[in-house]
Amino acid sequence: MSASKVGEGDNQIVQGATPKQTGYPAAGLGDPAAGLGDPLGVIPPGSPGMALQDLKGIVGEERARRGCSEDAVDGVEPDLVVEPQSIEEASEVLMLAHRAGMAVIPRGAGTKLHWGNPPSRVDLTVGTSGLNQVLEHAAGDLVVRVQAGTPIEQLQTELAEAGQRLALDPPEPGATVGGIIAANASGPLRHRFGTARDQLIGITCMLPNGKVAKSGGKVVKNVAGYDLGKLFTGSLGTLGLLVEAIFRLHPVPAARRTVVIRGIGDPATLGDAVQRFLHSSLVPAALEFSWEAEGMLVAMFEGIAPGVEAQAKTAVDLLGPYGDVQVFDEQEQRRWWEEWAGRHSGRPLPETPLPEGGEGETVVLKVGVVPTELPHVLRRVVSLRDRSPGVVPRLTGHAGCGITFVELTGDEQRLVEAIGEIRHFARGRGGSAVVRRAPHQIKQAVEVWGPVGDALPLMRRVKEQFDPDGIMSPGRFVGGI
Amino acid sequence: MENRDRLIQKMKTAVGPDGLVLEREQLRTYECDGLTSYRVIPSLVILPESAEEVRNAVRVCHEEGVPFVARGSGTGLSGGALPVEQGVLIVLARMRRILEVDIPNQRVVVEPGVINLWVTQEVAPEGYYYAPDPSSQLVCSIGGNVAENSGGAHCLKYGFTTNHVTALEVVLPDGEMVHLGGKAPDSPGYDLVGAFVGSEGTLGIATKITLRIVRKPEVVRTLLAAFPSTDEAGGAVSGIIGAGIVPAAIEMMDPLSIEAAEAAVHAGYPMDAGAILIAELDGPEAEVEHQFEEVEKICHENHSTEIRIAKDDDERILMWKGRKAAFAAMGRISPDYYVQDGVIPRTALPEVLREIARLAEDGGLRVANVFHAGDGNLHPLVLYDAEIEGEAERAEEVAGEILQICLDHGGSITGEHGVGFDKKKYMDKMFTAEDLDTMQRLRCAFDPSNLCNPGKVFPTPRLCGEVPGPYRMHPVERAGLAERL
Numbered sequence: 001m002s003a004s005k006v007g008e009g010d011n012q013i014v015q016g017a018t019p020k021q022t023g024y025p026a027a028g029l030g031d032p033a034a035g036l037g038d039p040l041g042v043i044p045p046g047s048p049g050m051a052l053q054d055l056k057g058i059v060g061e062e063r064a065r066r067g068c069s070e071d072a073v074d075g076v077e078p079d080l081v082v083e084p085q086s087i088e089e090a091s092e093v094l095m096l097a098h099r100a101g102m103a104v105i106p107r108g109a110g111t112k113l114h115w116g117n118p119p120s121r122v123d124l125t126v127g128t129s130g131l132n133q134v135l136e137h138a139a140g141d142l143v144v145r146v147q148a149g150t151p152i153e154q155l156q157t158e159l160a161e162a163g164q165r166l167a168l169d170p171p172e173p174g175a176t177v178g179g180i181i182a183a184n185a186s187g188p189l190r191h192r193f194g195t196a197r198d199q200l201i202g203i204t205c206m207l208p209n210g211k212v213a214k215s216g217g218k219v220v221k222n223v224a225g226y227d228l229g230k231l232f233t234g235s236l237g238t239l240g241l242l243v244e245a246i247f248r249l250h251p252v253p254a255a256r257r258t259v260v261i262r263g264i265g266d267p268a269t270l271g272d273a274v275q276r277f278l279h280s281s282l283v284p285a286a287l288e289f290s291w292e293a294e295g296m297l298v299a300m301f302e303g304i305a306p307g308v309e310a311q312a313k314t315a316v317d318l319l320g321p322y323g324d325v326q327v328f329d330e331q332e333q334r335r336w337w338e339e340w341a342g343r344h345s346g347r348p349l350p351e352t353p354l355p356e357g358g359e360g361e362t363v364v365l366k367v368g369v370v371p372t373e374l375p376h377v378l379r380r381v382v383s384l385r386d387r388s389p390g391v392v393p394r395l396t397g398h399a400g401c402g403i404t405f406v407e408l409t410g411d412e413q414r415l416v417e418a419i420g421e422i423r424h425f426a427r428g429r430g431g432s433a434v435v436r437r438a439p440h441q442i443k444q445a446v447e448v449w450g451p452v453g454d455a456l457p458l459m460r461r462v463k464e465q466f467d468p469d470g471i472m473s474p475g476r477f478v479g480g481i
Numbered sequence: 482m483e484n485r486d487r488l489i490q491k492m493k494t495a496v497g498p499d500g501l502v503l504e505r506e507q508l509r510t511y512e513c514d515g516l517t518s519y520r521v522i523p524s525l526v527i528l529p530e531s532a533e534e535v536r537n538a539v540r541v542c543h544e545e546g547v548p549f550v551a552r553g554s555g556t557g558l559s560g561g562a563l564p565v566e567q568g569v570l571i572v573l574a575r576m577r578r579i580l581e582v583d584i585p586n587q588r589v590v591v592e593p594g595v596i597n598l599w600v601t602q603e604v605a606p607e608g609y610y611y612a613p614d615p616s617s618q619l620v621c622s623i624g625g626n627v628a629e630n631s632g633g634a635h636c637l638k639y640g641f642t643t644n645h646v647t648a649l650e651v652v653l654p655d656g657e658m659v660h661l662g663g664k665a666p667d668s669p670g671y672d673l674v675g676a677f678v679g680s681e682g683t684l685g686i687a688t689k690i691t692l693r694i695v696r697k698p699e700v701v702r703t704l705l706a707a708f709p710s711t712d713e714a715g716g717a718v719s720g721i722i723g724a725g726i727v728p729a730a731i732e733m734m735d736p737l738s739i740e741a742a743e744a745a746v747h748a749g750y751p752m753d754a755g756a757i758l759i760a761e762l763d764g765p766e767a768e769v770e771h772q773f774e775e776v777e778k779i780c781h782e783n784h785s786t787e788i789r790i791a792k793d794d795d796e797r798i799l800m801w802k803g804r805k806a807a808f809a810a811m812g813r814i815s816p817d818y819y820v821q822d823g824v825i826p827r828t829a830l831p832e833v834l835r836e837i838a839r840l841a842e843d844g845g846l847r848v849a850n851v852f853h854a855g856d857g858n859l860h861p862l863v864l865y866d867a868e869i870e871g872e873a874e875r876a877e878e879v880a881g882e883i884l885q886i887c888l889d890h891g892g893s894i895t896g897e898h899g900v901g902f903d904k905k906k907y908m909d910k911m912f913t914a915e916d917l918d919t920m921q922r923l924r925c926a927f928d929p930s931n932l933c934n935p936g937k938v939f940p941t942p943r944l945c946g947e948v949p950g951p952y953r954m955h956p957v958e959r960a961g962l963a964e965r966l
Binding site: 138140141142143163184194197198205207211212213214215217218219220221222223224225226227228229230231233234235250251252253254275278279280281282283303304306307309310311366368369370371372373401402403430431432434449450452453454455456458459461462464465466477478479 | 583584585586587588608629630632636637640641643644653658659660661663664665666667668669670671672673674675676678679680696697698699719722723725726727764765766767768771772824825826827828853856857858891892893894895896897898899900904908911912913915916917918919920922923924925926927938
């Protein structure tokens with residue numbers, strides 16, 4: 001790769017982002033360069049028809065259109081949808097929306113639009129599908145710079161040619177890099193590699209007024225300036241639009257082995273097995289569990305062939321006392337992880353078969369607790385079946401990290417109660433329970449995120465600083481941010 | 482003076498009479514941190530013993546509009562804990578309790594003044610350690626590590642402080658206390674732990690820190706390889722990374738730093754080497770043994786002249802001793818030296834080293850080089866003699882030009898020492914005005930009055946909006962650190 005200056009590209013971007021005179025009526029109401037100074041409510045939202053013409057003027061006829069039901073964000077349809085093809089176009093789009101006071105929702109592949117609260121309003125969806133270039137893969141430095149709209153599969157395919165990968169494996173098919181960061185999506189590999197925040201070393205983001213800023217850089221070790229990448233990770237589009245990301249990379253492992261323990265009779269035994277694993281010298285890349293009638297623990301080892309064989313053997317010896325242990329062969333291993341991904345793909349509800357005995361609505365919660373609380377969460381959720389007639393739970397999760405996905409099927413009112421109970425329980429044990437997926441009527445009855453604690457006022461101040469007009473993904477985040 | 486008296490009275494109530502340092506001679510102890518070239522005597526120093534006292538003290542500062550700076554052990558190398566004139570220095574060194582050790586969940590909760598190495602010592606009997614290991618780990622505090630996002634030789638594989646902090650209790654600059662993150666994963670809301678770690682004391686004071694501890698690896702294998710020059714050593718590093726191996730650490734030293742380290746700690750380094758590498762692998766035995774052989778092979782292929790393998794922990798510690806002592810050891814070969822900290826993409830190493838050598842030659846100065854070679858973090862040490870007129874200035878110039886070289890190669894002006902006071906003048910060479918302004922929006926959310934460690938990190942502070950009421954000169958303006966534009 002050719003070494004280019006860190007600031008170079010972005011300087012050009014900032015220069016290129018000078019607003020065009022679009023003739024849009026709202027533009028006359030304030031100096032666009034004044035940016036965030038626009039006071040709330042002074043500029044009325046323009047008519048969608050006018051705005052559509054102006055958007056087309058920026059991105060071309062084909063890439064701006066009226067919204068339809070398929071664009072709905074948790075039931076709320078945007079008036080307009082635009083797909084800019086460059087940072088400059090995206091910047092002009094945001095400037096225009098900002099001047100008009102339009103509420104903007106960034107969208108990658110749209111695989112996680114059902115996360116969070118339904119937005120309080122959506123005037124414009126800004127899709128990033130046109131920003132899908134892998135800009136720079138510095139293989140020797142194990143670093144990649146990529147546009148936010150790039151699907152992670154596409155990125156992984158390119159990286160694999162150099163024997164490298166981004167150690168992030170969220171299961172939502174088609175998900176883009178920007179969407180993964182914004183939603184903080186992750187998968188089983190987080191056990192060893194952490195989440196997006198741990199792989200991200202630089203971002204370029206766009207503020208709601210269209211201005212472009214970056215933080216971090218192209219080197220893994222770097223403490224110059226604030227780490228806005230972490231701030232944007234998991235911010236669900238409420239602070240700005242992500243346009244570029246720089247990640248650190250890892251080598252693709254030469255071999256992997258999966259060990260499964262089935263027939264774990266009670267939650268306490270599962271908890272013991274997890275503890276045994278965590279405090280051993282084994283270094284699994286992933287440690288998953290599932291619980292229906294009984295428990296199952298799955299450990300995946302990555303590395304070189306002799307290394308993973310040795311670890312798998314140790315795992316079998318270590319875990320024998322907890323259940324029926326088996327080392328998957330290649331084919332079983334592939335099938336199991338494919339099934340895992342399918343099950344967690346976040347597909348619309350009708351495509352996912354209901355659990356045996358289940359009928360009614362289905363919700364999914366993500367419960368985060370410390371690993372020692374895992375068996376208590378399991379016992380509590382499993383017992384819902386007895387205490388709350390008609391509610392059928394299924395559980396899976398990242399056992400080593402303390403993450404449980406609780407899927408509940410049943411009558412709406414009982415689900416609402418069950419969510420409240422699980423949340424109360426998790427909070428009482430120092431954790432949280434976030435509604436990952438639920439029908440609209442249940443989201444109206446239950447707050448999606450749950451309490452945030454005493455940092456909420458500070459989070460609101462952060463939001464006000466980045467988005468003083470409150471136009472980025474309004475209402476989707478914690479505390480109605 | 483009247484203001485100072487009132488401040489002292491209020492502080493006595495806030496932290497008790499034993500928690501104040503008032504005498505000028507005693508205050509002088511705190512006039513600088515590990516970067517001694519900048520010195521400012523603070524108005525007073527306070528030594529709180531609890532989070533409650535920190536909160537009380539910060540409230541007083543907020544009420545009185547007095548700027549304050551937090552300080553841990555004062556080992557920072559960028560002037561991050563440099564006091565502000567007429568300001569308060571809040572020293573956390575008395576808050577040294579390890580509050581909780583939770584081995585089953587791999588967490589330790591500490592107060593900010595706890596020394597980095599104590600955490601490892603506390604959990605070592607259980608087979609655990611705390612991974613970030615800055616060279617100063619014997620004396621530096623966890624609170625300081627949080628402020629600086631400290632790294633260390635082993636962060637190549639295990640990450641930095643930011644990857645090992647899961648929760649913080651923070652006193653905000655207005656005296657409010659907030660709890661960020663949690664012991665449990667994925668707390669809902671913005672990742673303000675991530676935003677706070679590495680903010681160099683500008684967003685508040687951490688009073689309780691929850692750390693992730695790491696299981697000790699099954700085996701650790703360390704080798705020291707000598708090479709004819711840094712080119713071959715650099716080639717070996719590329720070869721190792723290119724083979725898909727992620728070592729726990731790879732460190733490189735050049736002849737000048739070898740000479741200094743040897744004079745100081747007698748680690749038995751080969752004195753005729755043009756460069757040495759210290760490479761360490763850790764993990765499950767089968768994997769490490771296999772990869773260690775590969776590392777040896779790659780060193781041979783890159784013309785290593787000698788390879789030593791640590792036979793036991795003592796030998797391993799000795800290999801590291803020279804490396805960890807390298808900065809301080811420069812005193813053995815030069816009366817003064819300037820420690821630089823820059824980062825480059827690792828692959829640019831040979832070219833950058835040649836440019837640094839050229840710079841040194843042109844400036845008539847010697848530059849010793851110590852690197853975290855795996856992640857491209859350079860520590861050039863510019864040697865000079867302050868007694869010789871103009872040499873100190875020349876050294877600073879050379880050190881500054883080295884940063885420009887790092888930036889020209891797509892790197893960073895600091896990998897682990899921070900921006901602090903020392904490097905804020907280089908920030909606009911790395912970031913645009915828009916970048917810096919955007920970062921400071923975060924600061925305005927935490928510290929709208931700009932009282933918390935003002936005059937650090939950013940070359941030009943962003944004033945966060947007018948405070949209603951009659952115009953009062955901001956203390957930061959008074960100190961000449963900012964202008965109202």
